[in-house]
Amino acid sequence: MIEPASLVIADRAGPPLTAGLVEPPLRTGAKERPRRIVVIGEFNSGKTTLVNALLGSPVLPTSFTKHTAYPTVVGFAAKPALRAELIGRRRVAVPWSAIDEAPAPHVRRLHVGMPIERLKALRAVDTPGFGLGDEEDEARTLMACRGAATVIWCTPAMQAWKASELRTWLALPRTVRRRGVLAVTFMDALPSSGDAGRLLARLYADAGPHFRRIVTFSAQGFLAAPAGELA
Amino acid sequence: MGFETPALVAPGRREAVGPIDRPRDAQAVGAPLEAARLRLLALAGSLDGLLGEHAAPLLEAARRELAQRSCRIAVIGQIKAGKSTFLNALTERPGLLPTDINPWTVVVTALHFRNAPTPPEHAAVFHLFSVDEWNELAEGGGRVRELTERLVPGFQSDLLRAQLKVMRKRAEQRLGPRFAELLGKCHRFETVTPRILEDYVSAGDETSRPCAGALRRHYSDITRSADLYFNEGPFAFPLTLIDTPGTNDPFLVRDEITRRSLENPDIYVFVVSALQPLSAGDVAMLRLLNGLYKDRIVVFINRIDQLPDPASDAAAVKATIEKRLRVEFPTLQVPVICGSAMLANMRLEAESADRAGRPASRAIAAHSRLQALLEPPCEPPLEDRPRIAAPAVQVSSGMREVSAAVTRLMCTSGVAMRLRQIAVCLAELVRTAEVTDRAELGSINALVQARRLETASLRRRLEEEKASLAAFEERANRLQASFKEVEAHFAELVDTASQLLRERLGTLVREFAEKEAGALKEALNDRPRQAVWRCDIMPLRHELEEAYLGACEQATSDLDRIEQVLYPQLRLIVASLLPDYNGNLLEVPAWPHGVMPSVTALGDKVTMDLGTSWWSRWFAGRKAAEERARHLRCLIEEDFLAIADELVTEAGTYLSERVDYVMRRVDAISSGLRTGIERRGEHLAREQALIDSPARGEDLERFEAEQEARGEACARRQEACSAALEELVTVLEALDAAQGERP
Numbered sequence: 001m002i003e004p005a006s007l008v009i010a011d012r013a014g015p016p017l018t019a020g021l022v023e024p025p026l027r028t029g030a031k032e033r034p035r036r037i038v039v040i041g042e043f044n045s046g047k048t049t050l051v052n053a054l055l056g057s058p059v060l061p062t063s064f065t066k067h068t069a070y071p072t073v074v075g076f077a078a079k080p081a082l083r084a085e086l087i088g089r090r091r092v093a094v095p096w097s098a099i100d101e102a103p104a105p106h107v108r109r110l111h112v113g114m115p116i117e118r119l120k121a122l123r124a125v126d127t128p129g130f131g132l133g134d135e136e137d138e139a140r141t142l143m144a145c146r147g148a149a150t151v152i153w154c155t156p157a158m159q160a161w162k163a164s165e166l167r168t169w170l171a172l173p174r175t176v177r178r179r180g181v182l183a184v185t186f187m188d189a190l191p192s193s194g195d196a197g198r199l200l201a202r203l204y205a206d207a208g209p210h211f212r213r214i215v216t217f218s219a220q221g222f223l224a225a226p227a228g229e230l231a
Numbered sequence: 232m233g234f235e236t237p238a239l240v241a242p243g244r245r246e247a248v249g250p251i252d253r254p255r256d257a258q259a260v261g262a263p264l265e266a267a268r269l270r271l272l273a274l275a276g277s278l279d280g281l282l283g284e285h286a287a288p289l290l291e292a293a294r295r296e297l298a299q300r301s302c303r304i305a306v307i308g309q310i311k312a313g314k315s316t317f318l319n320a321l322t323e324r325p326g327l328l329p330t331d332i333n334p335w336t337v338v339v340t341a342l343h344f345r346n347a348p349t350p351p352e353h354a355a356v357f358h359l360f361s362v363d364e365w366n367e368l369a370e371g372g373g374r375v376r377e378l379t380e381r382l383v384p385g386f387q388s389d390l391l392r393a394q395l396k397v398m399r400k401r402a403e404q405r406l407g408p409r410f411a412e413l414l415g416k417c418h419r420f421e422t423v424t425p426r427i428l429e430d431y432v433s434a435g436d437e438t439s440r441p442c443a444g445a446l447r448r449h450y451s452d453i454t455r456s457a458d459l460y461f462n463e464g465p466f467a468f469p470l471t472l473i474d475t476p477g478t479n480d481p482f483l484v485r486d487e488i489t490r491r492s493l494e495n496p497d498i499y500v501f502v503v504s505a506l507q508p509l510s511a512g513d514v515a516m517l518r519l520l521n522g523l524y525k526d527r528i529v530v531f532i533n534r535i536d537q538l539p540d541p542a543s544d545a546a547a548v549k550a551t552i553e554k555r556l557r558v559e560f561p562t563l564q565v566p567v568i569c570g571s572a573m574l575a576n577m578r579l580e581a582e583s584a585d586r587a588g589r590p591a592s593r594a595i596a597a598h599s600r601l602q603a604l605l606e607p608p609c610e611p612p613l614e615d616r617p618r619i620a621a622p623a624v625q626v627s628s629g630m631r632e633v634s635a636a637v638t639r640l641m642c643t644s645g646v647a648m649r650l651r652q653i654a655v656c657l658a659e660l661v662r663t664a665e666v667t668d669r670a671e672l673g674s675i676n677a678l679v680q681a682r683r684l685e686t687a688s689l690r691r692r693l694e695e696e697k698a699s700l701a702a703f704e705e706r707a708n709r710l711q712a713s714f715k716e717v718e719a720h721f722a723e724l725v726d727t728a729s730q731l732l733r734e735r736l737g738t739l740v741r742e743f744a745e746k747e748a749g750a751l752k753e754a755l756n757d758r759p760r761q762a763v764w765r766c767d768i769m770p771l772r773h774e775l776e777e778a779y780l781g782a783c784e785q786a787t788s789d790l791d792r793i794e795q796v797l798y799p800q801l802r803l804i805v806a807s808l809l810p811d812y813n814g815n816l817l818e819v820p821a822w823p824h825g826v827m828p829s830v831t832a833l834g835d836k837v838t839m840d841l842g843t844s845w846w847s848r849w850f851a852g853r854k855a856a857e858e859r860a861r862h863l864r865c866l867i868e869e870d871f872l873a874i875a876d877e878l879v880t881e882a883g884t885y886l887s888e889r890v891d892y893v894m895r896r897v898d899a900i901s902s903g904l905r906t907g908i909e910r911r912g913e914h915l916a917r918e919q920a921l922i923d924s925p926a927r928g929e930d931l932e933r934f935e936a937e938q939e940a941r942g943e944a945c946a947r948r949q950e951a952c953s954a955a956l957e958e959l960v961t962v963l964e965a966l967d968a969a970q971g972e973r974p
Binding site: 156186 | 309310311312331332333479504506508510511512514534537539544547548550551
């Protein structure tokens with residue numbers, strides 16, 4: 001039986017949120033590198049909000065109508081920086097407004113550097129959502145999952161775990177799925193705590209076998225992150 | 232558009248809640264059609280005495296249809312979009328359909344609002360699966376198996392098998408080991424309670440099982456359909472609202488049941504959640520519906536109350552969806568309405584609590600939740616600011632807009648078309664009656680004249696009348712015979728068209744399968760290790776649709792051509808029968824626009840719709856290029872030949888309906904003629920008897936009185952007919968006007 005790890009965030013000054021998400025190194029003696037946590041899921045499932053919560057700071061802009069355009073890697077840097085990785089791996093500095101713009105075909109992903117202490121231990125990757133019908137986007141997202149220490153699939157509590165999510169998840173390579181965590185987001189939208197119990201009971205039965213663990217996440221206080229606050 | 236200032240305000244401003252006088256009449260769903268329906272019903276009743284017995288079956292059929300016809304509105308969408316909650320709000324019965332945080336509705340549930348004066352016999356009727364249906368389902372037989380068998384082993388078939396096992400075990404747990412005895416039964420209830428509904432249509436918790444001695448049992452696993460009957464609802468026109476389990480359900484069995492059990496609704500309300508509006512799955516579903524229900528879809532964006540900032544985010548979400556719809560369907564004008572079914576239900580609960588004068592805890596919760604929405608904490612209303620100018624946070628339940636949109640769509644839907652057809656048919660009946668009455672009046676006058684003459688000339692006159700009637704009858708018979716021929720001709724035409732269509736579609740499918748198999752083989756030979764190759768079946772769907780619609784159009788225009796030739800001829804015959812006929816009785820009937828042949832069959836999900844993941848699995852399974860190509864060809868042919876068959880059947884139905892419409896009018900005409908002939912014939916026989924009787928001198932006076940009475944009756948009938956005709960014309964005009972009122 002998988003135990004739920006609660007990720008309910010009361011305020012931004014809370015403890016780091018990676019507890020229980022980042023697994024210990026697979027091999028002892030492996031080189032210490034920041035562990036990659038890739039957050040995926042269907043659109044508007046709260047991926048960006050979850051990434052911000054992991055960082056403890058509203059680094060990335062969240063919106064209901066503007067979807068995340070590129071896989072966005074957030075890692076440590078001495079001072080804030082935004083670079084676009086182009087096709088062919090070349091990286092160029094771009095203005096902060098680029099994070100919110102319509103996707104350009106020659107950009108592969110974005111790299112955000114932030115002077116946030118916990119980024120020395122982890123690297124968080126936000127991704128464009130599945131389910132908008134853009135297969136190129138989805139292929140890019142799947143690429144971003146490679147080599148991740150943990151892959152978090154976000155599913156919104158009010159419409160959790162649909163067949164399309166199951167299908168997309170099962171289409172991922174087994175190696176990726178072995179590192180899978182199901183995050184039930186927008187838990188605060190549930191009308192009552194009884195509902196939460198019933199929802200989780202179903203998710204354990206239906207989705208449980210496909211994930212290493214199931215966590216819940218409530219994003220109060222993180223929803224209204226303005227674009228480029230740190231710029 | 233799509234917003235209204237909320238009528239319900241915070242508890243402190245109670246007066247604004249006001250008494251509940253919902254706009255039942257003018258704005259209720261389907262009001263214009265209901266007016267027409269009631270007028271037609273009244274007319275059909277009053278025409279009974281007027282039109283003679285030949286018209287009786289036609290009138291009876293019209294009356295029955297008017298009494299029973301309802302507009303079918305299906306509420307569809309993904310799981311957990313809030314379909315049941317939406318229906319509770321629309322029917323103004325919060326808490327009627329059970330709702331839950333997990334996918335909860337598992338049975339297609341029809342809510343019948345009949346507007347009938349008598350209470351329904353049963354409030355709820357539940358049909359359980361028959362033994363065969365259950366076995367097919369539980370063993371994973373039928374289409375479900377067909378679908379999964381063609382999937383590569385090890386993928387979803389395992390999942391399906393596991394799910395079926397769970398379902399069987401659960402049914403046994405919940406209903407006891409002898410649950411098979413329940414199969415095939417039908418359960419009826421005189422009243423409907425949420426508890427009963429929960430037992431029959433809700434998924435239920437995994438843990439619910441019969442306790443010892445408990446009367447409650449959970450039947451939903453073996454319930455095939457649920458019908459609820461209501462005497463009155465907040466709707467003008469009789470409606471059948473259909474709640475469906477959502478699509479995109481990871482429980483595959485349920486998904487399959489939903490898709491199969493949806494009959495052709497007149498209107499679809501597509502419910503999407505504002506939080507994840509219009510996913511690829513939604514778009515695919517809309518695309519499949521698009522062919523048939525061109526302008527009979529309403530998109531309802533539910534749950535705007537859960538957006539971070541309902542007022543501005545809702546507008547943004549709506550704009551995004553509208554933009555997306557315009558890109559996806561440039562020719563389609565789908566009304567998009569934002570709202571919150573939950574807010575509507577809260578409001579209803581608050582209103583009913585107010586009405587009862589009791590505090591309701593849920594209503595209070597509703598008030599405070601609403602208040603929070605209406606007055607966001609960041610912007611508290613200033614004391615000196617007049618209430619009316621408070622920041623207009625426009626949060627609407629959207630129900631009124633949905634009703635209006637549905638009403639607009641109804642006026643162009645099949646229901647409005649049927650009303651029109653009935654009105655036209657009644658008009659034909661009345662006109663024919665009017666004309667035959669006129670002919671009879673003429674013959675009465677001639678008879679009375681002759682009567683006053685000598686017996687000899689009277690007999691001569693009678694003979695003439697007999698001859699004239701015989702000629703009339705013969706011509707009427709000829710007319711009827713030619714009607715029969717026309718009908719046979721039509722039937723032949725429909726037959727030929729279906730045959731041609733079958734061949735054409737078959738060829739298309741086989742050619743496509745051949746081409747794709749060839750392309751696959753080539754691709755594999757070029758790059759044997761290519762990771763994923765995918766066959767796009769959309770072009771085949773388009774080709775089939777084009778061929779199908781083309782064939783229907785061709786057959787329709789053939790029918791049109793025949794009618795163009797036929798009607799002037801018929802008009803000549805009728806004119807010779809009824810010299811003073813001057814109505815437009817025999818105009819070529821205008822087949823109502825916007826009636827398209829059904830393309831639902833094209834929406835059938837086929838294996839290859841399953842997406843990239845399915846294709847990659849398929850590739851993992853087989854090795855040789857030759858075998859893959861062969862398998863692909865089989866797949867395409869198996870899937871699409873079945874669809875082609877369905878299309879042919881639908882084309883047949885469509886064309887037959889078209890022919891029926893013409894034949895119904897023709898029937899009305901010949902039955903009217905027949906009535907007139909019989910009446911005159913009876914009278915002639917009586918006359919003959921009178922003339923032959925010895926005491927005919929004494930009868931003269933009685934005869935004249937009789938004829939006078941007959942003439943008066945004729946005149947009265949004629950008058951009533953004209954009045955009825957006038958009424959029918961206004962009904963038709965009203966229907967036209969309602970149809971013209973597009974946004």
